[in-house]
Amino acid sequence: MYGNENKKIEREGSNTKEQLEVKASEVFQLKEKFKLQCWDRSFEEWRDLEPQEAFPTNTKFLIILLSASQCTSSSNRCPLASDVSPSLLTDPPPNLPTSSASTIFSTRTDSNWDLHFQLPEFSSAIVDKLQTGSPPLKEAERSAMLEAIYNAVKVYTYYPKTMQYERIIQKLFKVYPKLANQPNMSTGDVQSIWKIRLQYKFSNARKREDSSLPVVQSRKRVRPSLHLSQVPAARKTPPQWGMINYLPQRQESEDDKSIESHIQWLRRENTKKKPHYSRVTEAMSATFSDRRQLIVKEGVSVKQVQELYPWLFDEDEIILEFQRIGSSSITDLIRDGFTKYADAIVTTVKNKKSRPNLVDKAIGDILKYKDESTRHEATKYAAVIAVPTLVNEKLENMLSVVDETHEVKLPVIMEMFEGEEEVSSYTVKVDGFKVTESSNFMSAFAVYLATFYIFNLVYPTALKKTLNFYQRMILNIQDGLPVDKTVMRVVEKINMNM
C-alpha cells in the first residue's frame, strides 16, 4: 500500500526483507528512500520487518517514505506535507478466489487511514462561523459537523483509536484555528473537549444507528447479570483532594519550646475581651508550620485543632491562613474572579430550564438595584450560587437554609439563617463544627472555600465539580490533575457569553 494505491504482488517461495523492498520500489516506481512495515495479525498493528523473516501468504506491507514532503503539485496522495505517506502492497493468496482477496484491500484494513484522512465538507454557514469564530455554533450545526465526521470515518472504522481521534481534531484545528482558540482554556483542554465529544458521538451513533452491524454486535455485553440488585455497593467516584499539601519549614527562630509558649499565649489571648490582634497574627504565623504538620501529617480532628488554635476559627485569621498557604488573598481572588465571570455565569445559568429557587431569586433581585455597585454585588452573589447548577450539582450541598430539617453530612457547609424575611447570618460549619459566622455572604463564602485548604479536606463527591470550578477558574489554583470534563464544557459555555 502506498498512499491511496494498493497493489498486489506475486511471490514465489519465501522472500527476504531486501527482495521485498526491491519489488516494492519496482511496483510503485519509488525513487526516494522508504522502509517497509508489515501487518502483524497477532498484535493488530504495523511493525518493522525482521531480517530473514518469513512472511505467510496474504501479508500486507506498508511503505513509509523516509524523506518527507514529496507531495507537491497535483498529487493528492498526501494531503499534508508533514505526513508520512503510507502505502500498502500485498501479495495475494495464490489459491484463493479473488473475491475473498478483495476484502484484504478494502479500506477497513487500512489502520493508518487517519494519516491521510480528509475532513468532510461542512455547509457554508458552518464554515463561515468556524473561520470567523463568531457567532458560536448552534447545537444543530455542531451536530451536523459531528455527523459528517462520523460518516467520513466509519468508512474506515467504527472504533477509532485515541490517537486517531486526536489526529482528526488536530486537522480540524489546523483548518479552523479559531476553533482551538478559546479564552481561559488551553488548546489541550479544548482538544480534549472535542475528543470526548467525538467519542460520545461515536458511542451514541453506534448504539442508535449502527447497532446491527457485526463489528458493533460483537462488542455487546453478554449479560447484565441480574444478581446485581443484591449488591447495594453505592461505591461512587471517590472524593478528590483540592490542593497539594503545603508543608513549610518551621521558622528558624522557633523551637518546640517557643511554639508551645505561642500556643499557650494564643489560647489565653482568645478569652480576652480586647485581644492584641497584630500579635495574634504574628504568633499564628510563627506556629504555621507546626500547625500544617498537625493537620496534614497527623490528620487531627477539627475539634482538636480548635482546642490548640482557637484563633483559626476567626474570619480574619482564616483569610490570613489561606494567604500563608496560597500566597494571595482569597477575598481578592474571589472578587477578581467573579468580577470577570459573574455576568457570563448568570447568562449561562439563565439558559438552563430549571434552577433552584435561591438562584432564581438571586437573579431576579439583580434588577431591583439601581446603584451600579450594589447591582454588581448582587450579580456576584447570583453567580457564586449558580455554579453548582451549571455543573449539575445540588446547591443545597453547599448552602442550606437552616430551618429545613434535612441534615447534611458534608464536611463543610454554609448555613443560612433567616430572620424576619431577611437572611440574618451565614455560618460555615466543618464536620458539624461552627467555624465562623458572618452577616455577609461573600465573607462566608471566602471562609467556606478557604476551609478546604486550611483543614486539608477532600472535596466531597457531591460537590466535586463545583469546587473544581472555584479552584481553577476563581482561585486559579492549578494542580497537575486533568480538568474535569464537565467543568471544561461549562467554561466553554461561559466563554460564549462573555
Next chain:
DNA sequence: CCCACAAGTCGTATGATTGG
C-alpha cells in the same frame, strides 16, 4: 491505576402539531 466502552438514562434543542 488509567482508559475505552456498553448500557441505561437525563435534559434540552429543535421541529411538528395543535389551538386560538
Next chain:
DNA sequence: CCAATCATACGACTTGTGGG
C-alpha cells in the same frame, strides 16, 4: 398567522466492566 404544547432526536452523564 403565531404561540403554546408535544414529541423526538441527540449530546451528555453515570455506573460498572474489562483490558492494558
